[in-house]
Amino acid sequence: MADISASLVKELREETGVGMMECKRALVEANGDKTAAIKILREAGMAIAAKKASRAAKQGIIAANVSDDAQSGVMIEVNCETDFVAKNDNFKAFVADLVQDARGLADDTLAEAAKAKVDAKIAEIGENILARRNLTYQVQGAGAIAAYVHLGGKLGVMVEVGCSKPETAQHPAVRDMLADLTLHITAVNPACISRDQVPADTVSAEKEIYAKQVDGKPANIIDKIVTGKLEKFYGQICLLEQAFVKDQDKTVSAVLAEAGKAAGDELTIRRYVRWQLGA
Numbered sequence: 001m002a003d004i005s006a007s008l009v010k011e012l013r014e015e016t017g018v019g020m021m022e023c024k025r026a027l028v029e030a031n032g033d034k035t036a037a038i039k040i041l042r043e044a045g046m047a048i049a050a051k052k053a054s055r056a057a058k059q060g061i062i063a064a065n066v067s068d069d070a071q072s073g074v075m076i077e078v079n080c081e082t083d084f085v086a087k088n089d090n091f092k093a094f095v096a097d098l099v100q101d102a103r104g105l106a107d108d109t110l111a112e113a114a115k116a117k118v119d120a121k122i123a124e125i126g127e128n129i130l131a132r133r134n135l136t137y138q139v140q141g142a143g144a145i146a147a148y149v150h151l152g153g154k155l156g157v158m159v160e161v162g163c164s165k166p167e168t169a170q171h172p173a174v175r176d177m178l179a180d181l182t183l184h185i186t187a188v189n190p191a192c193i194s195r196d197q198v199p200a201d202t203v204s205a206e207k208e209i210y211a212k213q214v215d216g217k218p219a220n221i222i223d224k225i226v227t228g229k230l231e232k233f234y235g236q237i238c239l240l241e242q243a244f245v246k247d248q249d250k251t252v253s254a255v256l257a258e259a260g261k262a263a264g265d266e267l268t269i270r271r272y273v274r275w276q277l278g279a
Contacts, residue, residue: 002032016041039205043212058278059086060132061153065099070144070169070178074102075158076110076134077275081127086153094121095153102134110134135273143270144169148182157182159272161256163265173262177255180246185274190239193269198237206233239269 004027012023012034018041026044030036060079067073078095085091098117102110111118111131122129135158137145143162149155159181161174168174192198210229214222235241240253247255252269260267 002028004028004032008032008034012037039209042209058132059083060130060277061086061092061095062149062156062275062277063095063099063153064147064149064156064158065103066145066147066158070146070175071139072103073137073145073147073158073160074099074134075147075156075273075275076102077132077156077277079130079132079278085125085127088125091121091125098131102136105134105136107135108133133275137271139169142166142168144174144178146178146182148179148186150186154277155186156275157185157272159185160270162268162270163260163263165263165265168260168263168265168267171259171263171265173259174267177259177267180244180255181252181269184242184245184252185239185272187245188242189274190242191237193239193272195234195238195241198234203230206230239272 004024008027009020009024012018012027013020015034016023016038018026022041023037026037026040027034029040058079059082060077062075062077064073064075076095076099078098080086080091094117098110098114101114101117105113110133114131118129118131137158137160139145139160141162142164143160145158145160147156147158150157159178161178161181163169163174207226207230210226211222214225217225235243235251240251240256242252244250244252244255250258256267256269
């Protein structure tokens with residue numbers, strides 16, 4: 001039997017919300033494999049959430065900038081050593097300058113391109129700084145881009161929405177919807193845009209867990225329950241199927257359709273990214 005350490009039990013407890021004894025039993029059954037233990041707890045219907053417990057200790061700022069015509073956007077993450085520096089106006093201004101420098105750069109090349117500026121700032125403030133990552137969205141065809149930075153630079157979201165008419169990007173209803181969409185992604189953190197993007201092995205694993213949770217019931221009942229749980233699963237992780245954060249009676253898909261109707265166009269979500277500082 002594997003040696004189950006107290007720290008491993010505590011780690012599983014923090015990730016699932018299940019009691020210490022149940023976590024230890026699951027780890028013993030899984031021979032110390034935490035991933036397998038989480039599955040055991042879920043199959044038993046005990047796991048509250050399979051949340052990630054690890055958070056990087058890095059400080060810094062995520063910043064974003066979208067062009068006035070909403071046709072391009074850039075987002076960067078710049079790390080520093082302390083929260084004190086991250087909240088300093090001097091550092092904030094430096095990051096805002098780097099956002100502009102990141103325009104036109106290939107993704108994740110800011111560190112090299114801005115090395116001289118970063119080195120100078122390190123010498124000025126006496127703290128290590130890293131231009132960790134940069135990402136640019138450029139609309140292809142008709143569409144619009146929006147971005148939002150939350151918690152003083154701890155979270156950043158950028159999204160691209162497509163349409164068929166160029167003027168749709170400037171329609172007030174579309175602009176408002178885009179702003180709300182970035183807020184939704186920030187708050188709800190979807191795993192993908194639509195259910196067809198969910199890996200087949202993930203779906204199979206979920207079905208297996210749901211079936212084991214109702215083991216012993218008639219096959220037709222099990223199928224119905226598994227189907228219902230799977231639909232709920234999609235509604236939790238797929239952006240288009242999630243309940244809209246500002247109106248739980250509507251899905252994101254419905255909100256998208258309403259904005260498209262107001263603009264006389266059809267809107268689609270092409271892509272999005274959600275960054276958490278240090279993640």
